Amino acid sequence: MRIAVLTGAGISAESGLRTFRDTEGLWEDHRVDDVATPEAFQRDPVLVHRFYNMRRADAARAQPNAAHRALAKLALRHDVTLITQNVDDLHERGGSPDVIHMHGSLLCALCAACGRRWPAPLTMRSLDLCPHCGKAQTRPDIVWFGETPYHMEEIWQSVEAAELFAAIGTSGQVYPAAGFAQHARRSGAKTVELNLSASAVSRDFDEHRIGPASQLVPQWVAELCV
Template sequence: MRITVLTGAGISAESGLATFRASDGLWENHHIEDVATPEGFARDPELVQRFYNERRAKAAAAKPNPAHEALAWLAREHDLTLVTQNVDDLHERGGSAQVIHMHGSLVRALCAACGQRWDAPMVMNVTDPCPFCGKQATRPDIVWFGEMPYFMEQIWEALEQAEIFAAIGTSGNVYPAAGFVQHAARSGAECIELNLDASANAHDFDRRILGPASQTVPEWVASLG
């Protein structure tokens, strides 16, 4: 069975990681425009590097939960495309070998000058030279507001081929991910939402399973056989 799954902050929240955007518009007590935009990085690169160093450390200390592990099992039994909006590596540490990080990853670094990518150290500094071009233009390999998400062509293709599309722990507020369900539905997929509460685009899904991901995802995976 061909299945495409999109995961969001809700699945990582059960491992103790803060969701991206709180109700007050802050992320870990920082204005999002200061730590999640190219303009914020240009204004204060030291703040941004320090912020993501803290996120990287917290992500490294977190442990995968049963939802991550259930999706890894699903990939072994079915033709699964796993897409995540999350920048942590909990899916990989939970056993998933192939994960599409559409918003980048904390464990990767990017050169803003030459565009090369490499494995990030635990602590990054604004003075770190790019190992390829030598320029001091190292930044987290994170897709910030105003930047294009990664692997979109591959994601659209997976949505078009899916027999089942499932969104897990997503808000339904952030595009283009919020439009994935409509794209999958137009291609004939059964669309399922697994969430703690109904998302902003809950009406676009064929059915909804509410509850904590660490409980609902293993149960849903088991139901697929």
């Protein structure tokens, strides 16, 4: 079966990583405009790097949970395209191959001047020079507000070709990801939402399973792998 899976912050929250929209969330002490836009980086790169260094350290300490490991098992039995809004590497460490990071990755650095990428160190600094062009424009390879998510052509094709589309732990409030379920359903796929609560786009799903991802996802995968 061709399955497209979209995961959001909720799946990593159970590994101890704070989520974007929670009242206790990651961004509580910082306005989005201060740490998650290209303008913020140009205005105060020291603050932006400090913020993402913290996120990178938190992600390095976190461990994959049962939901991450279950999705890796699903890929052994079905043709799975795993799309994530998360910037951690818990899916990869949980065993999933070929994860599509539509919002970039904490493990990668990007030169804002020349566009080249390379593996990010645990701690990045505003004075770090790009190893390719030599300019001090090194930034986290994260898709910030106002920027276009990565791999969109591949993602839309996978969603359109899927027989089953699942959204796990995502709020459904941010486009283009918020439109995936509707597009999959329009293309003939069955759609299922696995979340702690109904999302902003719950109406686009044929099936809803409410609860923690670490419980729901292994159960769901077990049913698909009978």
